[in-house]
Amino acid sequence: MGAVHEPPRLPGGGFAAWSRDRLAVARRGADECGDVWQLESGVYVAATARVCEAVLRRAQDFRKLSSPLFPPLKRAGGAQMPEEWVHARAARMRGLRPQAVAARIGEIAPGTARFAEQWPPDRDVEILPVVRPVLAEIGVRYLFSEDAPALLPFAWQLFVAREVLVRPTHWVWPRWVPTPARRFRTRRQVAFTNALRSIVRRRRSSGRLGDDVLGQMLRPSSRYGPLSEEVILDTLPGITVATFETPTRAAAWILLHLARYTQAADRVAAEAALLPADPATTTSTHLDNLQYTQALVREVLRLHPPSWLLTRRAPRRTQLADYTIDAGSTVLVCPYTAHRDAREHPEPDRFRPERWLDDPDSSSRPGVFLGFGTGPHGCEGAALAMAMLTLMTAQTARRYHLSELPGAEPGYRLTTFEGLATAGLHLRATLRG
Known part of the structure; x- marks a missing residue:
C-alpha cells in the first residue's frame, strides 16, 4: 500500500x-504543507487541485456524510431503500442536465431581466436580500412550472428553516435531540410536503405530468417503473432550497466584481446588448454567445466558491497523495485553495476572466474548477445555476453601472461558516447612458 505516514501538521494551526x-x-496550510495537511488528529485538509479532484x-x-438538511420525514410506511434515492436523483437529473436547461432558457431569462429592471437606481441596496427572492422564484419555477406560485411561499419557509438550523451555536446537539430549530424545520418541511403532495396526486390522476423537473420525476422509468410518492416528496425539499441558496451567495460576489472591475463590466454590457428585447425569446444560442460573461462568472466562482469547503469521511484506511488516511478520518476538501493552485492557474489571486477564454478546455482538467464540486456528488443544479448567474450578470451590466459605497473596505462582512458569503454587502446602481 506504499509508505505509511501521516500528512504534515500545520504549525500553529x-x-x-x-x-x-x-x-x-486554509491558505497557510496549502502554502506551507502542500497537497494534504493535518488540522487535528484524524482531520485532514485536501488543499490542491488534483488532490481535491481525487x-x-x-x-x-471518501464518502459524503449522510446528513441532509431536510432528512426524510418519519412515516408509518418506513424509510425508503437506498436504490430509490439513486433512482430519484437520476430522474431529477433528466430535468437538470445541461441539455434540459438549454431547452428552457426562455423560461429562466425573464426572471433575470426583472431583477435588473426592478433594481432602484441611485440608491444603496443590500444585495443578498434583493437577489435571494428573485433566484428563488426562478429556481422554484424551473422545478415546478405552473405550480410554482403555490409552492413558492412554502419553499421560502424552507429557506428560513435552513437559516435557523445552520446558525452557529456554541453547542452541537446530537441529531436525535429535538431542538427548537429542528422542530421548526420539521414543521416547515411538513407544510411544503403537504402542498407538494396535492400537486403530485393531481398531476398523476390527470395524466398531465409536466415537462419540468417534477414531471421528470413522475415519469416511470423503463427499467425501474414509477418512483413512490414518498421518495419524491422526501427528496425535493433540499433541491428546492439549493436552486437559490448557493446561487445567491455566488450572485453577490459577481455583482461586487462588476462594481470593482468596470472594464470587465463594460465588456459584459457589450455582449448583453445583443440579447433579445423580449427576454422570453432568449435561447441557448444567446446564452452561448455570452462567452466573456460566462468566463467572468466562472472566474468569480474560482476566486470565491460559495461552497468553499466540502466534508468527506474515509470508511477504511486508504492512500491520498502518498499519505496514509486512517479509517474514520475526516477529509475537508477545499476548493478555495485548489482554485489558487499556481500549477493550474497562473497568477492565481488575480481576477482575470480571460484565462477561461485563452484556454477554453482548462475547466475539464482535474481539479481546475470545483465551483460546483465534481464526481458522483457534484452539484445537480450546476447547469441551471450557471444559466441563472450568467443571464443575471448580463442583464444587470447591460442596464447599470454598479459601485460600492464610499468608505473603508471591505463594505461587507465575510462569512465562512455555511459557505462563502458577503453579509451586509451594499451596492449602488446607476443607469447606463
Whole structure:
C-alpha cells in the first residue's frame, strides 16, 4: 500500500486558529504543507487541485456524510431503500442536465431581466436580500412550472428553516435531540410536503405530468417503473432550497466584481446588448454567445466558491497523495485553495476572466474548477445555476453601472461558516447612458 505516514501538521494551526480565520489558515496550510495537511488528529485538509479532484471522485474511499438538511420525514410506511434515492436523483437529473436547461432558457431569462429592471437606481441596496427572492422564484419555477406560485411561499419557509438550523451555536446537539430549530424545520418541511403532495396526486390522476423537473420525476422509468410518492416528496425539499441558496451567495460576489472591475463590466454590457428585447425569446444560442460573461462568472466562482469547503469521511484506511488516511478520518476538501493552485492557474489571486477564454478546455482538467464540486456528488443544479448567474450578470451590466459605497473596505462582512458569503454587502446602481 506504499509508505505509511501521516500528512504534515500545520504549525500553529488546529481548531482554535481555524475557528478564528478559516480562509487564512486554509491558505497557510496549502502554502506551507502542500497537497494534504493535518488540522487535528484524524482531520485532514485536501488543499490542491488534483488532490481535491481525487477525493471527490473516489466516492467509495471518501464518502459524503449522510446528513441532509431536510432528512426524510418519519412515516408509518418506513424509510425508503437506498436504490430509490439513486433512482430519484437520476430522474431529477433528466430535468437538470445541461441539455434540459438549454431547452428552457426562455423560461429562466425573464426572471433575470426583472431583477435588473426592478433594481432602484441611485440608491444603496443590500444585495443578498434583493437577489435571494428573485433566484428563488426562478429556481422554484424551473422545478415546478405552473405550480410554482403555490409552492413558492412554502419553499421560502424552507429557506428560513435552513437559516435557523445552520446558525452557529456554541453547542452541537446530537441529531436525535429535538431542538427548537429542528422542530421548526420539521414543521416547515411538513407544510411544503403537504402542498407538494396535492400537486403530485393531481398531476398523476390527470395524466398531465409536466415537462419540468417534477414531471421528470413522475415519469416511470423503463427499467425501474414509477418512483413512490414518498421518495419524491422526501427528496425535493433540499433541491428546492439549493436552486437559490448557493446561487445567491455566488450572485453577490459577481455583482461586487462588476462594481470593482468596470472594464470587465463594460465588456459584459457589450455582449448583453445583443440579447433579445423580449427576454422570453432568449435561447441557448444567446446564452452561448455570452462567452466573456460566462468566463467572468466562472472566474468569480474560482476566486470565491460559495461552497468553499466540502466534508468527506474515509470508511477504511486508504492512500491520498502518498499519505496514509486512517479509517474514520475526516477529509475537508477545499476548493478555495485548489482554485489558487499556481500549477493550474497562473497568477492565481488575480481576477482575470480571460484565462477561461485563452484556454477554453482548462475547466475539464482535474481539479481546475470545483465551483460546483465534481464526481458522483457534484452539484445537480450546476447547469441551471450557471444559466441563472450568467443571464443575471448580463442583464444587470447591460442596464447599470454598479459601485460600492464610499468608505473603508471591505463594505461587507465575510462569512465562512455555511459557505462563502458577503453579509451586509451594499451596492449602488446607476443607469447606463
